[in-house]
Amino acid sequence: MPAHDQPPTAADLGLMQDSRPSPERLVTLANWQEPPFNRWAFQHFRELVPTATIARGEGPVTELPHAPRDIDSLRFASVSGAPTTVARMLTATYTDALLVLHRGAIVAERYFNGMTASTPHLLQSVSKSITGTVAGILIERGALDPAALVSDYVPDLAGTSFAGATLRQVLDMRTGTKFSEEYTDLKAEIRQYEQVIGWRPRTDPQPTDDLWSYICALSNARPHGAPFEYRSILTDLLGWILECAGGARYAELLSRELWARLGAEHDAEIAVDGHGHPVADGGISVTLRDLGRFGQAYLQGGFFNGSQIVPGAWVRDCWQGDDEAQAAFAASPQAARYPGGMYRNQWWVIDPVSGVYLASGIHGQSVFVHLPSETVVVKLSTWPEALDLRFAEEHVRAFEAIAAAL
């Protein structure tokens, strides 16, 4: 693929390069999610919204050994039908960084668009799988029970639309909550929600700036326990549940229970709203290798850095799920995306038999875990569109080709 087909970098575009950028080079709260401004914004998210530190703690870094392989020239059948290579896929899908781990060793580690090994990159909904992990840890400890009502943990929910909803329904996105995630529909709940959490300029009349109040005011479109429907707000609710059950603010809880134990190299960070509430569904930023450590912990059944960081039963449940979760997914509009798969514990399951599953975020964030080949692929990107189904499928095709070659 010739060099001129490469998408321009933030530096090529001059984004935020000058002391007073011209409007077409200025990244603000109003445009950061749009192309090409997201090319800069996803690596500088703390410069746009308030964030809390997820401390890595004082422990040693878990070193990842190196076992380099040429993956660029790997061939696979593109979603377009034509043969392509991993290198072409990386260029075509606005890649900011790629990490391939095989049996725990770094096979490939690539940075693009100005990103470096110490750059935190916005994860969008990969954050959900991290938030779910903290839930799994608290469940193992008995501080949470998937069968319990969410109002058992968050009493404020008792008189709301979440009365009667279980933690399991939240984990698998099966409450009856009315919340449209259609990014292209300007009237969808997700658009109002973005103002609530401070990710978009607030209009007049201004919505609440308190995410918990917003959650309490939601309504239901159907009974709880319905088929799977992807709604980010349910992971924000999970963050609130975790704070109540874990007895700490989410950033502190995530640091204590997961980030510090992983032996992460860098502090991570999470966006917070105007009341300090965590945007647990999409607001986490981490560095590439630290996200690789997270994926590798899952590949290893939760045992990492010398201890069982994530409960083994939880990890297995994330990719095996159960018949009910599979049926709930099969009955959903998303079933065609991963036939025979499911959405379980905040992960997308491709193959619940052999164990192939992924964390996925809009604009091209992925943690792909492939048990049969003992491979983890992490890809951070800034696609022009939030949800580009062709790019999403191209990712998975490339990841499976990499896994097959290792």
Add this chain to the structure above:
Amino acid sequence: MPAHDQPPTAADLGLMQDSRPSPERLVTLANWQEPPFNRWAFQHFRELVPTATIARGEGPVTELPHAPRDIDSLRFASVSGAPTTVARMLTATYTDALLVLHRGAIVAERYFNGMTASTPHLLQSVSKSITGTVAGILIERGALDPAALVSDYVPDLAGTSFAGATLRQVLDMRTGTKFSEEYTDLKAEIRQYEQVIGWRPRTDPQPTDDLWSYICALSNARPHGAPFEYRSILTDLLGWILECAGGARYAELLSRELWARLGAEHDAEIAVDGHGHPVADGGISVTLRDLGRFGQAYLQGGFFNGSQIVPGAWVRDCWQGDDEAQAAFAASPQAARYPGGMYRNQWWVIDPVSGVYLASGIHGQSVFVHLPSETVVVKLSTWPEALDLRFAEEHVRAFEAIAAAL
């Protein structure tokens, strides 16, 4: 002093301890500067506003040796006239952290109110002395000239009230700019300014969210070259000048020129406005020991961590100044605070003969450099009032007593 005289900590007050704090425990953009909310906010500033990372880089940490001494029982004459001790002063003045360095070794290092060695604490106007330091570095390199017009570096200033102002006048706060810093006057420019930079909820009609536009729209109350008058906005302008002369955004410039070279232990951070412009006058947060390294670099004439990080001539000029700066200070309303002193290069000079000077920020931030005794004292605090002249004097009395005892 009995324990019940200690000011309550953020934890005592329950500030931001629960998943849904009650209003009297909730810290927001609207109340964070007020007591007691500042007890929490100054250690969590990134959770309230957008911030940029000031990277420490990849180099080794400059270790500070330890030479502990009992300073708590040191006696001195309080501003009230009664004898007191350093320990009582620390309690009475809402201390968050204290570091005493003597000949480069840590004599005392104390943390209060939940602060730790890795907590970044908001510096307020101690930030000015850091920003001035970058100016000193660029001046030595020939990239800046104190005698030049500020519009030589920032062409956008040519048609504004800053036409004709020199960099020297900005460094010593002697332009004619109209900008009231009276924190208790709700109509003072500083209050509008807080909305511009996003440090206070924006009212309707909203002011610009672009600090550079705000600067360009200011007017003069008198000719440039007037007596000293403390105006924070001039340091923000200095930040803009630095970006233009240094060819990089301020956070990157500060990292490259100073923070990475100091061998800092932690990344620092700086608040940015809605256009990514740096709040160079007061928005920097750093850890206690890193601020000690900064002060120690000044004590050592700019030579630190094995090289001349800050030009020796600049450092000397910061505390010696010149006759004109002394006269400009003597003619100002602040002259009584430091008789025979001055404001020079973004530092407050107490004694320009022997070399006693300090960086100072509202609510009790200080870096005190005492050349004769080879002492640096760093104190981070959360006074209830922005500018408490009794507390400010108590600080200096205590610092001088510590210096005298070492």
